[in-house]
Amino acid sequence: MKELSLNILDIAKNSVKAKADNIEIILTETEETLEIKIKDDGCGMTSEQVSSVMDPFFTTRTTRNVGMGIPLLKLAAEQTGGCVEIKSVSEKDDPANKGTVTSAKFCKNHLDFTPLGDVVSSITILIQGAPDIRWVYRHTTPYGDVELDTAELKEVLGDVPLDNYEVIKWIEEYLREGYESISYK
Amino acid sequence: MKSLAELAAIREKMKDKVVLREGTGDVRVVVGMATCGIAAGARPVLNAFVEEVNKAGLAEKVTVSQTGCIGICQYEPVVEIFEADKEKVTYVKMTAEKAAEVVEKHLKGGQVITEYTITNA
Numbered sequence: 001m002k003e004l005s006l007n008i009l010d011i012a013k014n015s016v017k018a019k020a021d022n023i024e025i026i027l028t029e030t031e032e033t034l035e036i037k038i039k040d041d042g043c044g045m046t047s048e049q050v051s052s053v054m055d056p057f058f059t060t061r062t063t064r065n066v067g068m069g070i071p072l073l074k075l076a077a078e079q080t081g082g083c084v085e086i087k088s089v090s091e092k093d094d095p096a097n098k099g100t101v102t103s104a105k106f107c108k109n110h111l112d113f114t115p116l117g118d119v120v121s122s123i124t125i126l127i128q129g130a131p132d133i134r135w136v137y138r139h140t141t142p143y144g145d146v147e148l149d150t151a152e153l154k155e156v157l158g159d160v161p162l163d164n165y166e167v168i169k170w171i172e173e174y175l176r177e178g179y180e181s182i183s184y185k
Numbered sequence: 186m187k188s189l190a191e192l193a194a195i196r197e198k199m200k201d202k203v204v205l206r207e208g209t210g211d212v213r214v215v216v217g218m219a220t221c222g223i224a225a226g227a228r229p230v231l232n233a234f235v236e237e238v239n240k241a242g243l244a245e246k247v248t249v250s251q252t253g254c255i256g257i258c259q260y261e262p263v264v265e266i267f268e269a270d271k272e273k274v275t276y277v278k279m280t281a282e283k284a285a286e287v288v289e290k291h292l293k294g295g296q297v298i299t300e301y302t303i304t305n306a
Contacts, residue, residue, distance in 0.1 A: 001224055010223050017253070069220045118228075125231055129218065129251040156192045160199045165239045167195060174187040181186075 003117025004036065004106070007073045009125060011038050011102055014069060016130045018042025018100065025123065027116075027139040033082075034106045034116070041099040044090040053086065073104050080110035120175040123148070124168060131162035137175075144182030148175060212247045212292060213267040214238070219254035225261035226280065233284035234264070241293050260303065266291065275303045 001007050008025060015023045020042035028035045045053070056071040074084045082105040091098040106113055123137050127150060135150045148171065150162055160167060216222070216231045234249045255263050260277035264284070267273055274297050276287060283301055290296045 006223050006228065009218075009228065010220050013218065013253075067220070072220065072224075121228055121232060125218075125228060125251070128231075128235065128249075152189070153192060156189045157196050160196050164195070164199065165235065165244055166198075167192065168235065170187060170191060170195070177187055 001072055001076065001114065004034075004076060004114050005117040005119040005122040007069075007076060007104075007114075008036060008038070008119065009122040010069050011073060012122075012126050013129075014102075015040035015042050015100065016126070016133065018044070020099070020133060022134045022136070023126075024136040024138070025126075026136075027119070027141075029108075029139070029141045031142055032108055034108055035103060036106075037101065037103040039099065039101045044093075044098040044100055045086075045088040046090045046093070047088075049090075050086050050088050054084075070102075073102075076114050077104040077106055079112040080107040082106040120172060120179065123175060124172045127171060128163045128168050141182065141184055143184055146175060146178035146182065146184070148178075211269060212243075214247060214249045214292070215252050215265045215267065216249070217253070217255045217261060217263040217265075218251040221254055221258035222261045222263065225258075227262040229281040230262045230264065230279045230284050233281035234288065237285045237288035238292065241288050243288070243292055247292055257303070276301045277303050 012025060018040060020040035022041050024039040026037040053070045056068055077084050084104045086102050088100040089097045127135055137148045139146045214234050216227055218227050238244060238247045238249055262279040264276045264279050265273055287298060290298055
């Protein structure tokens with residue numbers, strides 16, 4: 001993947017597939033580090049499944065038997081001296097606390113750090129593709145924060161779906177303005 | 186700055202249109218957005234379809250959605266077009282530019298661009 005924002009898009013799609021109602025994408029950035037955390041309340045995984053998603057030869061899909069999403073994220077993190085951690089509670093084991101948290105840590109100043117890239121585009125696409133999910137996006141940076149909670153938008157929008165073109169455009173511009181206002185590079 | 190008041194205005198504007206949504210979805214544009222698709226460049230392709238469909242005034246008729254892996258990863262980004270009573274059309278190795286062309290010629294003009302379909306890949 002050329003940008004970490006593409007990994008975010010890819011991994012968050014797993015949460016959509018896990019039938020989550022709530023998905024949080026939390027980016028915490030300092031001058032030296034970046035942590036990407038994707039938290040959902042989807043069906044979760046058993047501990048065997050968690051260890052197998054780290055393996056590139058495991059997948060849930062039926063069209064092919066190789067799953068590369070997590071291994072690619074792991075590669076991107078580990079090549080900077082960072083790591084990936086997955087915590088998951090399977091629906092079968094504990095339905096009240098089901099869900100998955102995937103977090104990846106990166107050292108930004110490492111030569112092999114992949115740039116974050118167009119994260120606004122990824123977030124917008126995720127909302128467009130799954131407008132019924134409550135999405136919370138928060139990016140904390142040394143320059144300021146950018147935040148979006150689709151529950152707040154829904155309160156104003158009523159019956160108008162989040163994948164309405166004008167709404168999607170609003171979300172995209174809102175996030176872009178947020179980044180501009182903190183002069184994020 | 187973007188404000189929530191603008192969303193309220195969109196809601197107000199949409200009030201009259203809600204009924205029209207009943208007849209939507211005649212045509213479905215489905216973009217493959219699994220790991221293989223994303224890595225091959227599906228994100229700008231999806232953005233282009235959303236943008237161009239709206240620009241062409243086809244938003245009432247055409248829905249743009251996302252799917253997982255279609256199983257032909259070497260041809261990603263892959264886009265499938267489903268139309269009632271017509272055979273599915275599969276476009277392969279798509280780009281944002283090709284997407285704009287598909288909206289113009291195929292979705293608007295009714296002409297399948299065969300050079301971008303799978304048989305010619």
